[in-house]
Amino acid sequence: MSEADQELAKDLGPLAALTIGVGTMIGAGIFVLPGTAIENAGWFAVLSFGLGGAIALFTALSASELGTAMPKAGGAYYYVNQALGPLFGSIAGWSNWLGLAFASAFYMVGFGEYIRAIFGVALSVSVGPVAVTSVKAFALVGAVAFVGVNYVGAKETGRLQNAIVILLVSILAVFTVAGAVRAEPANLPPGKGLTPLLTTTGIIFVSYLGFVQITSVAEEIKDPGRNLPRAVIGSVVLVTAIYMLVLITMAAAVDQGFIAEQQLAGRIAIVEVGRLLLGPAGAMALLLGGLLATASSANASILASSRINFAMGRDRLVTPDLNVVHPSFGTPYRSIAITGGLILLFIVAGSVELLATLGSVLHLIIYGLLNVALIVMRETEVVEYAPTYHVPLYPLTPIAGTVLSFALIAFIAPVVIGLGAVLVLGAVGWYFGYARSRTPVHGALSNYILERRDRMPEPIVSAASGVQPDGGEFRVLVPVANPKHETDLITLACAIANQRDGVVEAIHIITVPDQTSLEYASRHFEDERETSQELLAAAERDAGYYGVPFKKSTIFSHRSIDEIFDAAREHDADMVVMGWGVHTAGRAEGTFEELTHTLPCDFLVFKDRGFDPEEILLPTAGGPSSELSAEIARVLMEEFGSEVTVLHVADDIEAGRAFLEEWSVAHELTNAKQLVESGDVDAEIEAAAREATMVILGATEQGLISRLLSGSVVVDVVEEVECSVLITESAHERSLRQRLFGR
C-alpha cells in the first residue's frame, strides 16, 4: 500500500478525535447521576467530579504517551498486553469489553429514564424474579436499536455524532450560565464528609469513561503524534470543567432541599433544575440532551467494544472467528451481536447504580494496568518504543495514576468490588484455560525478566516462565519437488510436528519459465498440475500415517527459492523442511540480488541419501544453529529411538570434553554419546560419519542455507560423507519491532 493511500486511511482530524472522547464521556453520567451525587455527598459532589477528573487525567497522560508510541486498534488492552503479557492482557481485554458492555447498559437505562420522563409512562411488569419496569423496557428497545445500527453499519450516525456533541455542550453551557446567575452559596447542601465524597467519586467515575477510546481509533487519526494527546487530554480537561460547572449550578442555584425532593419523587434532578431555571423550554432541552447524550455514548461504546474484540482476536486471546466481517454490511457483526446480547442481559439484571459502578470498577482496573504498562515500557527499555509525547514528571505521573485508580476501587460498594474480582478471576481462568495455548504474544515484562534470568530472583523468574504462553500453532512447511524424496521429507516433518503438536503444510512449486505468463501456465500446464496433485496426494497419504493435520497447495511461480521464502512468510511457518539438489539445478533466479535472505523461520535442508535415523552424528562447536540441531536430534530420538553421537573437534581434548559435557547438559542430550577429537574438523567429521546413518550439521554462519541453495557456496563435508545430511539454520532473530508492531 502506498504512502498516499496510507494517509487517506487517516481521516479523523483533531476536532473529530476530540468529539469522540467528549461524546463518549458526556453521557448518562452527567444527565443521570448528579442528583444521586448531591444526595450522597452534599456540595462535595462538585469535588467528587473534580477528583474523578483528576484521576482520569493521570491516566489520560499515560494513554497519550502509549497511544503515540503504539497507534493500533485496541487501545488500552493492546498496551497492557504488549507490556505486561497476555495474562494481564486477558484481564485488561475482558475488563475493557465487559466494562464497556456494563457502561452501555447503564447508558441505555439512562436513556430509558429519559424516555419515561418525556412520555410519563410508569409501569412495572414482573417476569419471573425480575421486575421489568417501563424504564427497562425502553432501555431494551433502545439497546436493540443502537446495536442494530452498529450491526448494519449506518455511516450516517457518525456524522450525527459530531452535531450531537456540539449540541450537548451548548445545552450544558446555557444551563450553567443560567445557574451561575442564580447561584448563592447559601443554597449549597452541606458537605457530608470525606468518605461520602470518595464513594460518590466511585459512583460518578463512569462519567469519565471514554477518553481512552480515542486511542483505539488511533490508526485513523491524522498526525497522531500531535492530535492524539491533544484529543485525549483535552477531552478530559474540557469534560471535567463542564461537569464541575454543572454540579455547581445544581448545588448552588436551587434551594438546599430541592434536589433531595426531586430524587424522592423519582424525577430526574437535572431536568427539574433546568425547569426551575429556564422554564419548560429548559426542561425540554435537557430532556433532549439526555436522550442524545445517552444515545451517543452507547453508540460509541458499542463501536469501541468491537475494536477491542478485534485486537483480542488478532492476539488470539479470543477466537478470530469473532471478528468476521459481514459480507454485505462490512461490520464485525458477530462481535456486535454478542456485545449487544450482553448489554440486554445487563439491562435486565442490573440496577442503575450497579451498572454504573461495575462499569467504573472494570475501567479503573484497566486504567491502573495501563499506567503500569507505561512504566514497564519505559523501564524495560524496549528499543522500538518511541512515543512522540512523553508524560510530564515521569515516574510520578504513572505511579500516581496507578495508585489513584486502584485506590478508588476501594471506595466502591463491596458487592461491586466482589463482582469485579470474580470477573478478574474469570479472565485469569480464561487465560490459563484457553488463551495461553493459542496466543503467540509475549509481554515486554516477561521478556525482560527471562533475558536476565541469571540476575533475577528465582521466584520471579519461575513465575514469569510459568505463565508464558506457549501458543500459536506450530507449522512445518514442506516444499516437495522430487517424488523420490517426498516420503522422507514428510516423515521428518511429521516427526517434528508430532513432537510440537503442530501441523504440516506441503507445497509444490511449479516453476514457469520467465517468457511464459503465469496465467497461461495456470491454464495450460495441465500435465504439470496433474503431476503436482499426484505428488501432493502421495504426501498427504504419508502424513496420514502419522495422524498429523495436513494441508497442501500448488503454486505457479517464476521463481523457486524465493517462492519458498515468501510462502514460509505468508503461511506463517515455524519451520521449513526441504530437500536439496533439485532446486539448485535450473536456477530460474539468474542472479541473486541479495545473497543472504533473512530466514523467516527455522530451515532444515535435507540432502537425501535415504532416511535412516538409526545412528545420528551431531558435530557441534556451539555455533548459532546448534540449538536447533540439538532439538532435531531430540525429536528423532523420541520418535525413532535413534542413537545420537555428539562430536566436538578441539585442539585441547580436555577443554573439548568439558565443553561437550556442558553443551550436552544445556541441550538436554545427556543420553547421547560424547566424542571429542582433535585435528581437522572436516576430516574428523567424515571419519565419524562412516559409522553414522545421518549427520545433522548446524549452519556455522547466518545466511549459509540461502547461499547453499543458490549454489554460491559448497559445504565439503556434505559431499564427502556417504550418509544423508540434514543442515539446520535457525531463524534470524525477529527484531522486537516486528514482534511488537506486527509481522
Place this chain on the structure above:
Amino acid sequence: MSQAPPDLLSNVLLPVANAADARATARVLEPYQPDQVTALHVVEKGEGVPDKTPVEQSEAVANEAFSAVRERFPSAADRIVYRKRVVAAIVDVADELEASAIVFCPQQSGRLTKLLSGDRSLQLVTTATRPVIALHRGD
C-alpha cells in the same frame, strides 16, 4: 483503414468485497480470458468518524480477497482505496486505469439490505462511465 474494435476484456477492473466474492467472480470470469486484471477493494471510510472495522482488519480483508483473485489470475494487480462512497470510488479508479470494463458479480441481498446500504449494483451500472459487465453466478 478500419481500427481493430476495442476489446472489452483487455483491461478489466474487478471490484471485490471479500474473499468469497472474489473467488466466485474470478471463477466465472476465468474462461473469458481477460488480458489484464486489476482487483480493487474499496475501504468504506467514515470521514470524520471512526470506521466500521479498524484499518488493519479492512486491509486484511482486502488482502484475502486479492489472494483469492490470484488463484485464478496469478498476475493480477491490486489496489486498495479509502473512500466514503464505494461506487464513486470504483468508477474513479476505472477512469484512472483506463479500464476497458468493470466486471462484477452482483451480490444477492434482500430488500431490507438494499434499503439500508443502498443498491450498489444499480448505482454502479447507472453511474459508470465505462462498460460494466455483470457476471452471472457461476454454480
